[in-house]
Amino acid sequence: MSLLSYFTQSNFEKTIRSYCRDLGWQITEIDAEYAKLSFEMESGRTQPLFIFRFDSTLEFSVPSALSYEEGEEFPDWISTMLMRENAKSKVGFWCVETIKSKSIFSIMHNAEQNLMDRDYFQGIVSKLVVTCDEFEVSMEEAMSEKEAGETDAEDEP
Numbered sequence: 001m002s003l004l005s006y007f008t009q010s011n012f013e014k015t016i017r018s019y020c021r022d023l024g025w026q027i028t029e030i031d032a033e034y035a036k037l038s039f040e041m042e043s044g045r046t047q048p049l050f051i052f053r054f055d056s057t058l059e060f061s062v063p064s065a066l067s068y069e070e071g072e073e074f075p076d077w078i079s080t081m082l083m084r085e086n087a088k089s090k091v092g093f094w095c096v097e098t099i100k101s102k103s104i105f106s107i108m109h110n111a112e113q114n115l116m117d118r119d120y121f122q123g124i125v126s127k128l129v130v131t132c133d134e135f136e137v138s139m140e141e142a143m144s145e146k147e148a149g150e151t152d153a154e155d156e157p
Contacts, residue, residue: 007113012053019118025125039129043137047129058116060109060124062132066139067102074103078139091127107132 006015016035020027028048029036035051045065052059068074082094082105097106109124 007053007058007116016051019121022118023122037125041129041133043133045133045136047133049125049129053113056113058111058113060111060128061097061106062108062128063097063099063104063106064132064139065136067099067104070098070101070103072103074105078105082135089131091124092131105135107135 010032012032013030013035016030017027019025020037026038027035028038033053037049037051039047039049041047047062050059050061050063052061066078079096086093092107092109094105094107096103097108098104107128109128111120111124
């Protein structure tokens with residue numbers, strides 16, 4: 001049996017449930033085309049991961065907490081940093097998604113269904129949620145440093 005048949009519309013939900021049960025992962029929502037998993041991270045955050053089924057592809061997406069109103073400019077240095085990360089990574093790429101009229105930095109990965117087994121699934125999911133969590137932690141630290149610098153400048157005579 002081809003691995004592609006594990007992800008047909010009729011088998012998508014069954015396969016995702018089986019993989020997640022074997023891995024001890026929590027499914028938040030699922031149907032024949034879409035699944036949402038949630039992960040409690042060491043940082044204390046909960047990272048959501050979305051899986052969308054297309055004809056022969058699975059799209060994995062982890063939206064970060066960093067968002068901007070649609071049309072609002074976001075700092076160029078963040079985009080530059082993420083583009084550099086894209087060049088280093090074989091699993092996952094950073095992009096800007098529009099979700100509910102907000103521009104959100106997300107890490108995504110597209111995988112052919114016929115290559116997907118439980119180990120590959122685990123590797124993709126783990127890499128994406130950890131990478132997004134590390135990004136959020138680094139952004140929080142950068143914003144805190146920026147705010148501290150601005151506060152220090154205000155305190156100077």
